[in-house]
Amino acid sequence: MDKYTLVAENPESTVVSEYQPHFRRETSYQTEAELEKAFIDQLHMQAYEYLPITSESELINNLRKQLEALNSYQFSNTEWDQFFKSKIANQNIGIEEKTAIIQEDHIQLLTRDDGSIKNIYLLDKANIHNNRLQVINQYVVDNGQRPNRYDATVLVNGLPLVHIELKKRGVDIKEAFNQINRYNRESFWAGCGLFEYVQLFVISNGTYTKYYSNTTRFTHIKELGNNIVRKGKLTSNSYEFTSWWADAKNRPITDLMDFGQTFFAKHTLLNLLTKYCVFTSEKLLLAMRPYQIVATERTLAQINVSYNYKTFGTIRGGGFIWHTTGSGKTLTSFKTAQLASKFPFIYKVLFVVDRKDLDYQTMKEYDKFERGAANSNTSTSILKKQLENLDARIIITTIQKLAVLIKKQKNHSVFNEHIVIIFDECHRSQFGEMHSVITKTFKKYYLFGFTGTPIFAVNSSSNSRADLRTTEQAFGTKLHTYTIVDAISFHFSLFTFHFSLFTFHFSLVTWNKKMAASMEAAIFFDRYFTEMGMA
Template identity: 35%
Template sequence: MTFTKESEFEEALLLALTKKGWEDEVIKNPTEADLLKNWANILFENNRDIDRLNNAPLTEGEMQQIVEQITALRTPLKLNGFINGKTVAIKRDNPDDKLHFGKEISLKIYDRHEIAAGQSRYQIVQQPRFKSKSKILNDRRGDILLLINGMPLIHIELKNSNVAVSQAAYQIENYSRSGVFTGLFSLVQVFVAMQPEETVYFANPGPDGKFNKDFYFHWADFNNEPKNNWNDIVSSLISIPMAHQLIGFYTVPDDSDGVLKVMRSYQYFAANAISDKVAKTDWKSKHALGGFIWHTTGSGKTMTSFKSAQLIANSKDADKVIFLMDRIELGTQSLKEYRGFSDEKEEIQATENTSVLVTKLKSNDPANTLIVTSIQKMSNINDEEGGLNAHDIEIMNSKRIVFIVDEAHRSTFGDMLIDIKNTFSSAIFFGFTGTPILEENEKKLNTTATVFGDELHRYSIADGIRDKNVLGFDPYKILTYKDLDLRRAVALEQARAADEEEALSDPKKKVIFNKFMKLVKMAGHIDSNDKNIKGIEDYIATAQYQNDIHKEKVVEDITENWFRLSDANKFHGIFATSSINEAIDYYRLIKRVKPALKITALFDPNIDNNEGAEYKEDGLVEIIEDYNAQYKQDFTLATHAKFKKDIAARLAHKAPHQRIEKTPEAQIDLLIVVNQMLTGFDSKWINTLYLDKLMEYENIIQAFSRTICCDLFAMQLF
């Protein structure tokens, strides 16, 4: 339906809202003082019992005490904790309350669990009046405010069908700059900019924050189909119960950056799916499968997994929720993120050692509900000193335990997860992955579904690229040999001829030679009968790519184009090779050809007695010595783990190298790897990935995804 007048659209929206859980009586043109009186009345009705207000209404002075608390908290992030804290304390100054006069009492303001039930009230405000911060400026008038229990929590700005939704968003930004969202209105958590054919929603960045269009989200359904029509938005995003849940469960006060965040639709559906699954779990069953979430790299899986755990913990549907990371360093990173996401009253527990882990698993203290640990530590829990004994296991299996496994495509297909499942036979397991293992690329006859259970929600890389939530790929294939030369080499080999003259002079050899020169495609393909048809590249021996000619061409391309691809040395690159020996060869070659390029290499440091061990050891020593000299460090083979951690910190510009972009001499330009850092490692400062190795299925997507956090990136395929 088209609306040429904004006023008509506004009236239609108001009517639709009253049919989706909001009260019929609309509050029209109120001032802040009017809304404070309305809130005072609701607080009185919800707290009039003898233990609270003792049937004596709130005075203006008592409401002013609440406003002062709001003003002191100031930011939407802090106010999110105020709203979801359930209660607010005041000192009674109403003499009619003889029982509490002069004493502090606690008032219930909002309960995230009382959804469309209990004492929850849902009111609509039309055309609220906002006082400007200066007498010189005119007062403002908004379009629609949505109140929950009297608190203005969602603000909506409208435009008609002929005006872009960006103009509604701009109006919100302008109001914010004008100081409109202060006092009572600083409680607003979520903004909605809407026109009949498009809607975006976003968290309130607050008086000190910046509006970022990258975080203006479109709502979508469970299958990630965008919902653009205004009626669909009224029926989903801003309906009751969804609007109540949005404020109570799906906003995230992120202390790590001080910014309030609101979840995207796919994050909501995923977290909700896990929470629902746990709520319906039969805890008497053994080896229950929970399911897995397929969300692409860069789509916010960490926040989604945290919210899933928080929903489970808040619902009391489980006694323990354990975040299981597949590497210790990822566990440390996730612990910081989870603690940033958590409410003030929530505690996220670390596990310094096995003994601490066991103690927290056995504990009945609610503070030990959410635990972060590594799959290695958990799998060794029976073997290490301080680990589980039979009595411990009995205690554990009497508890309702949920495991949430990050990067479920990796180490979960080894023995470690099997050991954990056998130890915690009554637990339920959920996996998060951007690259699930399917039947085509199964590992040890297993897929992600056989390990975890059914797919609960999917947000694929195609969805992410379409929605511009993740960046697309921009691959370039760099030829180190001409196609014609490769064709000729393959054609001669297949025709068993020494040269073209011999191939063309023999009728049988000529047929074969011409077939490969003219008919066979360069790349192989699957035909209409699902038969694999080989291409020229399939006939080329891998030795072709291990000789010096190829390596020199690769290095020539990297060094000649480095300045452009790195955006004048602003960004870093990762170069993946097919073997440790190749990584060492390339390290030495680049060092010789372009000594000014700051490079290092990272691969498995273990030295065995196999052939080539000496070459590997010499390479490791050279790489670490060069690194120590370049960056004034003192790493050794024994401290290789710290060496790796320092490399990761420099590439990600994280502690202790947070502002490394201001000191170029302390940066790493190019990291050479074999397998490490190609999955699970994220840095917005890596913009180029060089591949000189064969990769497929989940490995190629994971490797490509190392660059999708950066707006200016490329992939060079050799």
Template identity: 35%
Template sequence: MGQYESEAQLENKFIKQLENLGYQYVTIKDNNELLAHFRAILNQRNKDNLKGEPLTDLEFQRVYAEIVGPKSHYKISYDLRGSINSPVGKISIIRDNGESLFLNIFDVKNAAANTYEVTNQITMMGRYENRYDVTVLINGMPLLQIELKRRGVEFSQAFNQIIRYRNETFKDSLFRMVQLFVVSNGEDTRYFANGDGNLNSKFMFRWTDKHNKWLNEITEFTDSFFPPERLHSILAKYVIFDESHSRMLVMRPYQIYAVEGIINQVENHPDKNGYIWHTTGSGKTITSFKASQLLKQRNDVDKVIFLIDRNDLDVQTSKNFNSYLGAKNGDLAIDRTDDTKTLVKQLQKTDEKLVITTIQKMNNAVSKDYYKNLLAPYRDKKVIFIEDEAHRSQFGDMRKNVNNWFKNAQHIGFTGTPIFKENIGADGRTTQDLYDQELHHYLIKDAIRDQNVLGFNVQYLQTFDAKDVDEKSQADGNSVDKKEVMEHPDRLEQIAKHIILNHRQYTKNGEFNAILTVPNTRVAIAYYDIFKKLQEQNPEGQKLNIASVFTWAANEQDNESHQGQDDVTSRHGLEHIVKDYNQLYGENFSVEDFKDYFNDISMRMKQHHLKTPEQNIDVLIVVNMFLTGFDSPKLSTLYVDKKLKHHGLIQAYSRTNRIDNLNKPFGNIINYRNLKPETDEAIRLFSDGSREAFLAPSYEEMAENFRQAIEKLHDIINQPKDVDNLYNKGEDYISDFIKAFRDVLRIYNKIRVYDEFAWEEFSLDLTAQQYESFQSKYREAVEYLERESKNNKKISIVDDLDFELALIQQDDIDVSYIMGLIQNIDFMSTVDDIIDHSEKIKQQIEQAAQSQLRTKKELLVKFLEEEVPQFAQQANIDILSEFNQFVQEQKEQQFKKMSQKVDVPVESLKYQLDEYKFRGECDSRSITRELSGLSLIEKNRKKEQIMIFIKEIGDYYKALD
């Protein structure tokens, strides 16, 4: 059957498989029959409560209003878990006689106590008649909706169809109770949570087995996901209601398996600890929250203590925890003070089994005699510690003190980078030594594969010739201080110039930002001063907002490079950095209120609440801060000028790989030291040696993919102008063009940031000009389909396409931007170096999308190729003046050529240009007078030539005068 299996065949096969799993098939034609069916099951399930008197019409109306009324379908999810105002799995109504009644709608604890059914092709009437493919009913409630497409059909069609159904016919129907959606084309299957707001296709998840193996094919997915006991566990335990955002979430499979591993460890191995190895960025927080919630419900657990390092317990963590657990009006509020007395009071409460605190405060509680006496009742009771970031704060004396006090404690740790023998610290213990055994793992290779995080594009740039250093060592008879070489001002300045020159390319012209990490505070201050000097020396050049943050004592002690007087120097250095920061952003921070300064930097790096893009930080210089625990999708690039290895390297690299949008294809790592051996070792250690999964594809691979995408485009259309003919053929032909060119767009968005990329390499297949023309045709095609969808009553193909217009958003790369890059060239370097920099700038010109810049491309490229290399070894070169002079010379040459061609004086042509610039048109009569004596035909021909020339040269030089 394979690829020829129809949608109907796929649907029937799927329903048969559900029946084999224990689902009962029922025939339900429309919403009225669905309501009647739900009412019948509700009466049957509650016959004892109803005392033999089924619900009247008015009473059922009250039930309906309670579960699908103005409070939205989210309320049913919340009630399924149990709310403050009603028992678990029940709703409350008032009967006609005034009595209050609880009705059981869902048994949360016992999966077998519920009824599981499947139906298909329910017809719902709205703007259009919609027929839903397959619906799973639990106790008569439509809690899962499945949309199927035949094999080979674009997967997004099923997702977009669900969006349309929700908008058109879910409202005011029992389908508002749907908790989860499943979409499949037979070969590829996803699940995701329902919601009142816009659904996001990024939150469609694959289902896997415990070992993270994809179960994509609909048959294997169904066998694992749909057994009633598994489906019940997902709905009863792993659908999460985010109270603060009024949205529903569903956990990913690896999160579910991790929680189940923890529960199993507590239940069956109470004398053993355990740890979860889930890579940075995979959502460990929500997993640990859910584990805490389920553990506190167990009768064999006396207290659950969620233990966090003080540095991680920020305001957002507190809000997320309360929100995920359904806290309202202060319930479960996290105590964020440093008052140990408050913690002890929380521990003494018997009505709340869950406590969230820091390891520092817990250490205080078990170290002081006064508090020990108060905590004596818990010394031998069953206490579960959930410890976030297990690799960081759980290896010292504080952990030992806590262990010595709680004799019957069980510790569950979470880490993205475990400690192995290879990266063991001074403590001498590995993560396994501390936590006994791994309960589940989800490695960075898995997260990249699942597109939960991005891969990395890692570059290694040589900043000095190591051979020269070694030769100098042998000649002098002394070893050269390589630390002195690495921190030499000349080297730092060259790196700063490289960052200024390339930063806009790495960060999509400032849409994203970057961190520069350095070995110590002295180097941080040196870099800051160099950036400041370079930008002050070249005020017309490329402007970057540079900031820095560090603690002036702790970092220096860690690096063993500064003591005594240097502490004062670093403090003073930070003071002048903060002063500049205040001036740049209009703030009033000081070193004394360091926490507020730190938080403001964090906000700007995340680009939260910024009024304008200029309020962003382009490059943040750090020593250790922001290299762990800082999550921001807007951080795309890490400049590295320090030693990194093992878990420290992975943690630092992982700051850049949070998914944002299509303009961020991977995290950029720019190493100014040779960290390739350390990178390869870290990949081996933390990603099971999967180098291919960890790193972005090579340029050669990307280039081949680009050629294949172009070839597929040409199978459909050869030239941009040919797209116009598709409109006469129908929407399907336009759709094929959109899909083909969309693939070209996707790959171009990735390959464009590689240093090796140049359009000339692909010009035989697709020129830069053709690409830009196709972009215009692509946008026109999208607009046409959207317009047709609105104007026509029939369902348009527009619903089945992902247009991804973000891929053709134009970069803000104009003439001023390019001139800024040229000004940043170090003209005291060699001619070869200048040519290399010029080639990079030419690549940016080629890649720019603006028509305004395209018209100037030839002139800019000519200036870079013919003029710029001549400025080598010239100090204080005024590039703007040189360029303006070059422009005038080029313009003069064009005037002279045209003057000779039409036999009209240059001065007359310049007069026409002035008229065109002033009035928007040429002086036609004056041109006629200049051409007197010619035949009418010749006069008209030359007049047309002159008018075209004036318009072209006027538009061409408009932004350059």
């Protein structure tokens, strides 16, 4: 059978494959107003509708029109008043509840004048391009703790879901971050509290641009301070949670205009809002980082290609993800498993770890992301029942339990179903007889490995089987890479780190070549010094 190779990526990929700047970057002085106008003009070029509204009454009227258009339904004045006050602007709900509405409960029930019930969609998550994007600026809130004027906000079907705060070039980007925190304290909750629906914040000084989610913590009570009673809840954000946007090659896209063309591309922003945010059981909103999204989408694409070209059950039907330790592989694997389980042709997703303690630990993490989404097991018999249960779509287990099940249930019908098998930290324990038994038993498997320490020919063990010595031999092609080099480039503002590396260049080179036990560390230093011209 021919080997099919990816020659082009879907133009609807959330993260652009490789970004080449199309805009002349401003190098001269640019006021905040000029920066704001240039950014809004860019969004307008990308088919965002610009709305010259600056007051809450105008915002509410527009929200009604947008929801009517999305749902192809005309509210009566009575219906709208009841729906708006009870479902959208309920005075008893705050940021947590509003985030839950957007992420988990975006279809609300309307009681019509005749007593019948109708579903009203706040977002169309099945067909994201049915959602309408608008941008407003200089929106005024004068009924909060003090008057505030917001820079720019993106409305999705009339709801403010993305807020942008700008500073002129040369001003520290943290000034924009601090200003959003001030708005959280002073006015986002004011009036009908529509700005508590904001899911993502973007901060920029033109040269550097970052994004972060509207995470809500239970420490909001401590933030109130001074015994001031305010309606609504506050966010407890840290600048450390902000992220750079990047292309699929992990190159940060920092200039505001470049960021606008990529991050604010309609399909990218809508995918991020509707698919790649995770509202955890601890009421924290996590916005996935670009490398996590790329890894997820490439794994899903590989599953689709393998199904369509019938390469499942072979090494060509899977692949591996090389993401460095501490980069959030558990979240990436969770989202991959969650989305893969929704494919109509996939029967189960098995998430396989190599130790019992990791079984429990992974289950705890998955439960944080979505309670009840995955199923763990304490015995092989429970694993068997879960494999037969149509409602258990994602199963976490150990390779040892899976191997025992295969030995005891050699003719089980599940072995003929389409099964996605994801190995976490595919170390050497998967490179032996257990790996072979699993791949020989499951007839329609899609095999994927997530690792921070892949095994290559140069660091493979001569004691293992010759055909399973490397990660690629065991799992197939490498689908995406995010190494320690990329992690550092995502935090390239740490000048001290680079200066230290330069200062101790010679000793580090010696350490790299003679003492490095980790293949990733060796590759990191070789690549780093080459790029820095110090090799």
